[in-house]
Amino acid sequence: MFSRKLFGAFAGVALAALSASGAMAQAKDKIKVGFIYVGPVGDHGWSYQHDQGRQAIVKALGDKVETTFVESVPEADSERAIEQLARTGHDLIFTTSFGFMEPTLKVARKYPNIKFEHATGFKRAPNVSTYAAKFHEGRYIIGQIAGKMTKSGVIGYVGAFPIPEVIAGINAFYLGAQSVNPDVKIKVVWANTWYDPAKEGDAAKALLDQGVDMLAQHTDSPAPIQAAEARGKFGFGQASDMERFAPKAQLTAIIDDWSDYYIARAKAVLDGTWKSEDTWGGLAEHMVVMSPYKNMPDDVKKMAEETEAAIRSGALNPFKCPIYGQDGKEIECKGNGALSDEQVLGMNFYVKGIEDKIPQ
Amino acid sequence: MRFELTPRTTVSPVARALAPVAAFIVSFLIAGFVIWLMGRSPIAAFDVYVLQPLSDPWSLQELLVKATPLALIAIGLSYCFRASLWNIGAEGQYVMGAILGSWLALKTHGTEAGFWVLPLMLVLGIVGGALYGLVPAFLKTRFGVNEILTSLMLVYVAQLTLDYLVRGPWRDPKGFNFPQSVTFDPSATLPPILESGRVHYGVFFAVIAVLVTAVILGRTLFGYRLKLTGDAPRAARFAGFNSRATTMAVFAISGGLAGLAGISEVSGQIGQLQPSISPGYGFTAITVAFLGRLNPLGILVAALVVALTFIGGESAQILLRLPLDLTQAFQGILLLCVLAADALVSYRIRLVTRGGGK
Numbered sequence: 001m002f003s004r005k006l007f008g009a010f011a012g013v014a015l016a017a018l019s020a021s022g023a024m025a026q027a028k029d030k031i032k033v034g035f036i037y038v039g040p041v042g043d044h045g046w047s048y049q050h051d052q053g054r055q056a057i058v059k060a061l062g063d064k065v066e067t068t069f070v071e072s073v074p075e076a077d078s079e080r081a082i083e084q085l086a087r088t089g090h091d092l093i094f095t096t097s098f099g100f101m102e103p104t105l106k107v108a109r110k111y112p113n114i115k116f117e118h119a120t121g122f123k124r125a126p127n128v129s130t131y132a133a134k135f136h137e138g139r140y141i142i143g144q145i146a147g148k149m150t151k152s153g154v155i156g157y158v159g160a161f162p163i164p165e166v167i168a169g170i171n172a173f174y175l176g177a178q179s180v181n182p183d184v185k186i187k188v189v190w191a192n193t194w195y196d197p198a199k200e201g202d203a204a205k206a207l208l209d210q211g212v213d214m215l216a217q218h219t220d221s222p223a224p225i226q227a228a229e230a231r232g233k234f235g236f237g238q239a240s241d242m243e244r245f246a247p248k249a250q251l252t253a254i255i256d257d258w259s260d261y262y263i264a265r266a267k268a269v270l271d272g273t274w275k276s277e278d279t280w281g282g283l284a285e286h287m288v289v290m291s292p293y294k295n296m297p298d299d300v301k302k303m304a305e306e307t308e309a310a311i312r313s314g315a316l317n318p319f320k321c322p323i324y325g326q327d328g329k330e331i332e333c334k335g336n337g338a339l340s341d342e343q344v345l346g347m348n349f350y351v352k353g354i355e356d357k358i359p360q
Numbered sequence: 361m362r363f364e365l366t367p368r369t370t371v372s373p374v375a376r377a378l379a380p381v382a383a384f385i386v387s388f389l390i391a392g393f394v395i396w397l398m399g400r401s402p403i404a405a406f407d408v409y410v411l412q413p414l415s416d417p418w419s420l421q422e423l424l425v426k427a428t429p430l431a432l433i434a435i436g437l438s439y440c441f442r443a444s445l446w447n448i449g450a451e452g453q454y455v456m457g458a459i460l461g462s463w464l465a466l467k468t469h470g471t472e473a474g475f476w477v478l479p480l481m482l483v484l485g486i487v488g489g490a491l492y493g494l495v496p497a498f499l500k501t502r503f504g505v506n507e508i509l510t511s512l513m514l515v516y517v518a519q520l521t522l523d524y525l526v527r528g529p530w531r532d533p534k535g536f537n538f539p540q541s542v543t544f545d546p547s548a549t550l551p552p553i554l555e556s557g558r559v560h561y562g563v564f565f566a567v568i569a570v571l572v573t574a575v576i577l578g579r580t581l582f583g584y585r586l587k588l589t590g591d592a593p594r595a596a597r598f599a600g601f602n603s604r605a606t607t608m609a610v611f612a613i614s615g616g617l618a619g620l621a622g623i624s625e626v627s628g629q630i631g632q633l634q635p636s637i638s639p640g641y642g643f644t645a646i647t648v649a650f651l652g653r654l655n656p657l658g659i660l661v662a663a664l665v666v667a668l669t670f671i672g673g674e675s676a677q678i679l680l681r682l683p684l685d686l687t688q689a690f691q692g693i694l695l696l697c698v699l700a701a702d703a704l705v706s707y708r709i710r711l712v713t714r715g716g717g718k
Contacts, residue, residue: 040684070677071684074639076630079558080422084674087418098538099634110556122538162527164537192523348537359527 027272031092033057034085035069036078038097039195044240045220046194046256047071050096050119053258060263064270075099079106086111092269094262095119104128115274117265120165122345126276131261134282135165136172136344137311138254138290139216140318141304142236143176145251145293146214147184148300149234150177156212157188158203158224162359166218168347172318173216174354180303187212188356197223208233225249234295241291252304253291260286280341283312319344324352365707375705383697390697391690400680408679409672419675423667424559425629429454429621429638431566431663433645435573436617438654439610442577444590447611449496449511450618451642452518453489457619458626459522460488462633465548466530466541477547481623489619490612492518497611501604507611515642523635530633541633550628560628565620566660574656586610618642647691651698669694 035054037047054067068090073081078100085093086107094117095104101121108116108128116128124130146155155177159166170188177184187210189203196219204215204224208231215235217224222245225235229249237243237253261281268274281287290308293301310316321333326349334340350358392402413419433450440447461481468477496510527539535542550560577583588596589606596603626637648666652659673687 034678068678068681070674074636075634076625076636077426077639079629080425080671081674083418084678088678099636102543102631161539163539346537 028091028270030064030066031266031269032066032068032088032090033266033269034088034090034093035067036073036081036085036093036095036097036100037069037071038073038075038099039220040072041069044222044242044245046239047096049239049256050094050258053262054094056259057262057266061266061270065266073100075103079103082107083110086114091115092117092266092274115265115269124276124278129265129276129278131279131281132165133256133287134280135254135256135288136168136318137282138288139169139172140176140311141290141307142216142252142254143173143178144180144307145296145300145304146173146216146234146236147177147179147181148303149251149296150181150184150214152211152213153181153183154185154187154210154212155214155216156204156207156210157186158200158207158215158217158219159188159190160194160219161192162190164345164347167350167358168319168344169218170354171347171351175318175323175351176307178353184353186354186356188354190359191219193219195220197221200224201227204228222246237291243291243294248295250291250294251296252293255289255291257286257289283308284314326350326352326354328352362712364710364712365703366710368706368708371706379701379705380698383694383701386701387690387694387697390693391686394686394689395682398682400682405676405680405682408675410668412675413668413671419671421557421559422671423664424563426667426670427660427663428560428562428566429625429641430645430648430666431660432562432569432621432624433618433642434648434652434659434663435566435569435656436614437645437649438573438652438656438659439586440614441649441654442590443586443606443610444593445497445500445607445610446508447493447496447511447614448508448646449493449514449642450614450645451638451640452511452515453492453615453618454622454625454638454642455515455518455522456492456622457485457487457489457615458622458633458637459518459525460619461485461623462530462541462544462626465544465627466633468548469542469545473545473547475547477545478550478627481548481627482550482620485619485623486616487619489622490616493611493615493618494608497608501607522633522637526633526635532632539635543632544627548627549631550624552628558629560624562621562624562628565624566663569617570656570660577656582609618645647695651695653702665694666691 035050037050039047041051042048051069054069057065058067070081075097082093082095082103092115096119098120101118101123104116104118105123105125105128108125112127114127118128118130120132121130157170157173159170174186187207189207191199191203193199200219200221201223204227207215208227213233215224215228215233217238220239222242225237225242225246228235229246233249234251235246235249237250239256241253241255243250261279293304317338319339321338323331323339325331334343348358350356395402395405413423433454437447437450461484464477464481464484495514496507499505499510500507526541530541532540532542550562553559553561585601585606589601589603593603626633630637644666648662649659652662669687669691676682676687677684
């Protein structure tokens with residue numbers, strides 16, 4: 001009796017030790033990486049760029065990884081799809097839309113040994129990292145280009161939804177334009193969609209009808225830039241290089257490039273060094289990439305390249321203080337000489353000079 | 361030369377019962393052929409699509425989770441469709457039910473409110489959906505407005521109302537301005553039946569709705585009135601049945617059940633309001649209602665089958681890397697085959713050669 005009890009206790013300790021070492025980071029020979037996309041992969045746009053990142057992992061790590069993706073997953077019904085990946089032996093799961101935040105956390109609680117990466121969210125857990133890109137850095141550059149090139153003095157912006165990321169993008173764009181053209185005006189139209197060529201095209205045409213000659217967009221389809229092309233005006237590509245849709249109109253495009261980050265995170269799981277963290281990468285981290293500057297005079301191109309280099313080196317922050325709100329009052333500067341990350345991530349005000357109201 | 365459908369004089373009850381089975385086999389053969397053309401194994405696909413989900417406790421649970429709102433909404437729609445009233449707006453009634461029910465959850469958030477919150481939320485969900493369903497019914501009975509158009513357009517009104525609320529007054533003040541409400545308190549959460557499971561009590565609502573509907577349609581005057589109003593509206597009027605009252609009643613029932621589905625999903629699955637609270641349940645339920653031939657038990661089975669195609673489709677993407685488009689095409693093939701099989705039970709195809717018609 002006694003010896004059995006002792007053996008049982010011993011076995012229990014051994015088991016506990018075993019499971020503890022299992023929970024600890026351990027190098028692996030081969031991993032499976034899963035992706036949840038909110039839209040179809042298609043050939044441009046948000047989900048397409050994430051799939052480019054997935055393919056980059058395969059290219060970089062070869063037979064050490066196996067990747068899977070589930071596309072067009074509705075946000076309200078995503079928990080099951082995420083759990084399906086967790087149950088089918090995936091070691092690392094990327095959920096690539098804000099709306100997957102709560103479902104990702106729920107599944108992560110059930111599978112503590114699987115690593116999760118949630119794009120654009122703000123809630124983390126021991127096995128859930130978050131990551132996002134500083135797209136506003138690119139938007140500052142295109143704002144400067146638009147400010148320099150506009151003849152009518154009015155530039156247009158097609159927004160998706162009035163969430164902080166888009167508001168910060170509009171502000172960065174306008175601050176860039178203002179820095180080279182203090183009297184420039186901006187008109188914003190909300191398409192209330194991330195992807196709807198018809199609505200986005202209508203929004204773009206409405207702006208062009210109002211005399212806008214530079215068109216920026218924070219929606220995913222090429223419809224706005226195509227509308228600019230058709231009228232002989234200029235625009236900027238979004239998420240993917242849209243040159244083939246608007247070869248004469250595209251001045252540059254802000255490309256989402258997740259490749260380096262995805263490869264690094266997959267490697268970290270392979271090496272057993274993965275940790276839960278929050279990554280916010282920009283031009284310097286190669287998460288935001290500008291496509292070649294085209295269709296513009298050399299001096300504008302030179303300015304854009306210099307600005308890009310300055311932001312990359314850290315010499316320039318699009319939200320350097322002082323920043324003024326629409327009412328002309330200075331916004332409290334909570335960062336180091338610039339607005340803090342929290343202020344940018346939660347931005348819900350327009351800067352001085354934008355004569356518009358954020359829809360509430 | 362053309363084909364003609366002529367009604368059969370006698371319809372075999374055996375054929376009618378076997379029609380859905382035949383439809384399933386045919387649709388699997390068609391899908392299998394497509395998969396074979398893609399250079400994949402149809403057998404492996406069938407295994408992943410159908411056999412594995414049906415033999416695994418986790419998938420079975422997910423099947424119930426997915427089928428619950430579909431069955432609830434489709435049962436409600438069957439009242440309308442039986443009376444030949446085309447309520448296309450269940451998605452909007454679902455959203456409005458969720459909004460009204462969630463109002464209470466948000467009002468009582470952070471207070472010591474007790475056990476009464478959840479039941480009252482469910483009631484409000486039903487009321488919200490029913491009132492919203494009554495709008496197209498009222499417009500139809502009062503002004504003769506086509507209910508297909510009004511009910512469909514009201515979907516967008518409901519979705520945009522939800523959008524406004526979660527971006528504006530109901531936005532979580534601590535949520536970095538992201539468009540979502542606070543997460544509901546436990547007193548406002550529809551609990552799972554099994555701890556750590558995902559199946560919530562909404563599944564009972566669906567089963568109760570099926571049973572009650574079976575009794576109402578089969579055993580009551582109201583059920584008979586519905587059928588008569590749909591099949592022979594003039595006869596129904598001569599019989600003294602008030603078609604206005606029937607219209608209002610079926611839209612209220614349909615909307616109420618959709619609203620119950622909405623509040624159940626929000627309080628049982630999602631746990632907060634967000635801009636999107638339905639992956640199109642209200643529209644998929646139309647397919648479910650017809651797949652189930654507007655019969656309560658049939659709808660229950662159809663809801664499970666449609667849920668299976670969603671879950672199997674996800675497995676196929678993960679395990680076989682089959683594209684999502686194939687799943688969606690398969691759902692279409694399935695519906696087409698079921699409707700075709702039903703038509704062929706009641707009609708025979710006649711080949712009419714030139715000059716042979718008239």
